[in-house]
Amino acid sequence: MEVEMAPVEVTATPFRIANESASFSASVRTRTDQAINSTPSLSLEEITTGLPGLSVQSRTHFALGDRITIRGFGWRAQFGVRGIQMTLDGIPLTVADGQSVVHVLDPSFVRSIEVIRGPASTFWGNASGGVLSLSTRPSSNAAHTVRLKQAVGSYGLSKTDVQVTPNLGKHQLSVYSSYLTQEGFRQHSDTRLLRSGFTSDIVLGDARGLRVIGALQYMPRADSPGSLEEETAQQTPEQARETILDFDVGKEVTQGQLGATYYDELSPGTLNATAYGIVRDLENPIPFNVIDLNRRAGGVRLTLDNQTSSVKWGVGVEGKLQHDERMEFTSDGGAPDSLLIDQ
Template identity: 85%
Template sequence: MMPSSMRVALLYGVGLVLLAGCFAPPAPAQAPPDTSVAMQVEMAPVEVTATPFRIANEAPSFSAATRTRTDQDLNSTPSLSLEQVSAGLPGLSVQSRTHFALGDRITIRGLGWRAQFGVRGIQILLDGIPLTTADGQSVVHIIDPSFVRSLELIRGPASTFWGNASGGVLSLSTRPPQDAGHTVRLKETVGSYGLSKTDVQVTPDLGPHQLSVYSSYLAQDGFRQHSETRLLRSGFTSDFSLGDDRGVRVIGAL
């Protein structure tokens, strides 16, 4: 017979073993063996040609049109809107809103016609100065059509080189010809509803240098209520020669 003390100790040990087995974490399941085999296959390159020829970025296909105004046109046309000086350029439509706060509606192949005011989606340059901001809105109220001598219109995909999602490019220039010499232009325009516009442009003869300064002041009462207009616009273009193939060009407008 086993003494009672030994039986109690044996039962106590068996209880501890059973209790430890109940709280022991389960053994992790054995992962199945990896039977996959890594294989690397080198395939022949596939060349996809969209067009039978390659168009380089340096020589894209341009759809462009230009117009140069004569001295007679500059002196005889009132030129209160770009609509009067851009007629004849294919793909370009300019509609005067007859409201200087809204400006002209300019569209190139229909792009920009939904703009309620100003010009959107079209890149506009004045003497090489971009007038289009990053959001696609163009500031055109500083353009005085009376002094625009040449217009260049670029349509199609090539216009995207001038800006993101550009529907076209309209480049305006007020620079007089190099052989203009010393000239002074003074033009006065009057009309109904108190219209009065004075244009002045001076191009001095500076030898190898070139300088042209222009300014205009427009005043009009308007046929609508609260449509009185007072508009002062000025600008200049200059080229200063510093020797052979060297020079400084300064351009400004306000």
């Protein structure tokens, strides 16, 4: 039996990230709604596993941040993230001294991840190791949606996520918030963490607009159980060190950031002008001492880029400011006592 069919024409359209071809070394991952809704996403490690060139190691409790490296850069950092540049919705998370603190972002709301390596990363200044760019912005054609997710687990884990994306026509707005509580497997591992944020895009004309984003972290409690000797860890791995309990070691952190980007398609090329500010207050009891840090940071960034059939070019200028007030006290059971250092 023979059947003759009409010709079938198949047209393949290549997928482009940000409407650009892969002209530089980069790894990109876009998370679908199904992936966002079905995974707890308690740490960056869960959503970045498998991205070439990127390694994220979760410390499993929030008194210590994730260790993030790109091609090995950043592994020397004892705290925070150093040696690479990080951005959230186009706003830098990296301050002037090269440190990035990432707990202000909630992995549950991250929709796209981009890792830029090689010479292209030098466009971001001191990012010698590369750039990790994360975005929480929903798709431009998203309808009015409300998303609620509840995750529960062992050792007192509970996390509630809420996200609202109204339909504003040509404009965009997305508001999100989450609250996490966790007792932890080990003694003295309690965590209380509230994170909120928003992204917006205000269209001012053809290919011209203003993006405003904000993020807030309030962590009133993040206990640290400390390390144990090998024999103790094998016999009673759930206990905390006695010294840790005596000095109530942990963190209390409040951090907020606000930024805006004006973009415009001009005859020379695409203009992006960004300004942002970061506020961070930290109280950090450690064995024998208590550290109190108040940080005020910010910056501006101006870029112009364009491309022809044979050349792609970009120029930019960036300036950053950072002011830290750091005091160190003797510890009275985890409470500040006598002032030792004021700098």
